Amino acid sequence: MKLLDIFGTLKKDMDAVEQQLYRSIDVDQELLKETSLHLLQAGGKRLRPVFVLLGGKFGNYNLDRLQHIAVPLELIHSASLVHDDVIDDAHTRRGKPTVKSKWDNKIAMYTGDYIYAKALSLVTKLGNPEIHRILSKALVQMSIGEMEQIRDFFNTSQSVRNYLLRIRRKTALLIAVSCQLGAIAADAPVEVSRMLYRYGYNVGMAFQIRDDLLDLKGTEKQLGKPPGSDMRQGNITLPVLFALQEERLREPLLREIADIHAGDGSADTSRAIQMILGSQGISRAELLADRYIEKALSSLQRLKDNKAKKHLQDIAYFVNRRAY
């Protein structure tokens, strides 16, 4: 089952958002147009726009207004990826060359800068200072999260709490804000936008945990990039932290990680991955993802029953068994 099959009803509106997305990066500077287009064409699930539209269904749904949130949120997500790829030295994403690999790091940096600025400029069409405040605060937190990630590379003594704080900033916040701002732009009651924020936050946490699991369990075909990428770049994820808590595994796994760290970035991660797959790290991480999904679902309970609520529930279930 594909994500979009879940909501045929949104298809027409999502097509309109997609068109606006492409229109938004149309710029009279050839290089920027090319790199931005490349970035958008690399695809993605457009999950954040979907959340914005679904959030809007709990108020006065108006696509003309909602797209001024949906498009910027996808742009911000894209800009963060292009800067991320610079840090991670990633050559492919979703099976396609990254901007930093097709052009270079500097061009990737300014492509991200442009798309961030464009996103913020589009949001001004709504003329709602609260939306600005929420969005720019999320951006601050995201950039702190990116720096934490750099600080934590190959830090095997970090706590689980540390990991959770990091993915909160890196992923969960922007998804939470997508749901929340959809509701706010549709003038939904404040309790509703708060419940949607909580839903998005918990789904986002599960989403990132699942993503990190997939990097260990998935195949290159599923991932669009070689598995073990996180480990190679020093991104110590939840299953690794759990595996390191097992006495029998701790020392040999630390040695493997130290070897990968000492390597040139193309180090063999297969032994480390086998150790983690053989540990309880996988199932413990899955359990925690389950718990976030439960919390996401319970955040929806007090919302009125409508199609959008059903879709949000479906997405939560879907996120939790993602293998794509």
Place this chain on the structure above:
Amino acid sequence: MKLLDIFGTLKKDMDAVEQQLYRSIDVDQELLKETSLHLLQAGGKRLRPVFVLLGGKFGNYNLDRLQHIAVPLELIHSASLVHDDVIDDAHTRRGKPTVKSKWDNKIAMYTGDYIYAKALSLVTKLGNPEIHRILSKALVQMSIGEMEQIRDFFNTSQSVRNYLLRIRRKTALLIAVSCQLGAIAADAPVEVSRMLYRYGYNVGMAFQIRDDLLDLKGTEKQLGKPPGSDMRQGNITLPVLFALQEERLREPLLREIADIHAGDGSADTSRAIQMILGSQGISRAELLADRYIEKALSSLQRLKDNKAKKHLQDIAYFVNRRAY
């Protein structure tokens, strides 16, 4: 004469802005705190905050409100410099190591991202959508300008118009917007904020032309970095374009520039610089800077006579003979 001597009257308020500037980057992430602090401590003339405050003097001057514009504008300027230094591969700025040189390019990138986000988040305190619209549009233009600069590196066949468009985006717009937003935040009449915009734009153009001249004429001590940096990194500035129009110089100068381009970034630029200093490129660029200053001064004519107007005139004169 130093810039600050011009306006003793603003000193107290500028000290408050400086304090807020430092407070604004206080963050619970050690690395970001360190890099951001390093960036602010590297100094700078705080010209944009000065323009904001002076702009505010043409309306209901209120420092509490104005600082929510003044601080973000200095932050945006600083963030653009830290990203700029990545592109230019600059190791020193104002005589101090750059973030990219003291840490690395990736850390510089995220330091810039954080400071941009922080700036936008601070502006939301004013709750004025028009200010957001103007500021985010300026950011879009700035990022397009940065990309143009990359595209134009070592492009010796670019037109003067091309150069002017580039420095408009790179420098003049943010200064124009500083003057304008100061007036808007102080609820000055729209004609006033427009005249201040025009003043800022023209001063900004002259400022950048003078800066580019200084890179050819200045000493390492004056510049805080070796002279000829623009030429080394392929930034073809106005005096160079004018010199290339002189028949006697064109071919030998093109050869020198080609050699610098082929070099490893530490190429000797002294012969090229001598050629340009011996051309009419210098005086022609100075004449154009003079013309922008005249336009800046005439933009002020219809504003009421007050101390702030006198300061703006003084700054215009000052910019045009800058040697620091």
